[in-house]
Amino acid sequence: MSEDFNMSMRKFLKxxxxxxxxxxxxxxxxxGDTTGKSFEAKxxxxxxxxxxxxxxxxxxxxxx
Numbered sequence: 001m002s003e004d005f006n007m008s009m010r011k012f013l014k015x016x017x018x019x020x021x022x023x024x025x026x027x028x029x030x031x032g033d034t035t036g037k038s039f040e041a042k043x044x045x046x047x048x049x050x051x052x053x054x055x056x057x058x059x060x061x062x063x064x
Contacts (some may be wrong), residue, residue, distance in 0.1 A: 016045075020043070024041075024060060026060065028060075028063055029060075033063060034062025034063055035063065036062065037060065037061075037062035038059045038060065038061050038062060039060045039061075039062065040057070040058075040059060041057065041058050041059065042055060042056070042057045043055070043056045043057075056062050
């Protein structure tokens with residue numbers, strides 16, 4: 001793969017990570033006291049023009 005491709009993919013994935021973390025933190029703040037709770041999370045990645053769907057699941061622990 002070319003250097004341009006690698007750079008564009010890394011830039012996209014960094015944006016996904018940063019904006020996703022911000023959205024999760026905001027949702028937890030809005031939810032109030034989530035101490036001792038855990039939340040099932042799912043991220044679905046699709047790319048227009050490619051027959052691709054990638055799903056990542058996991059748990060996010062609440063906070064107060």
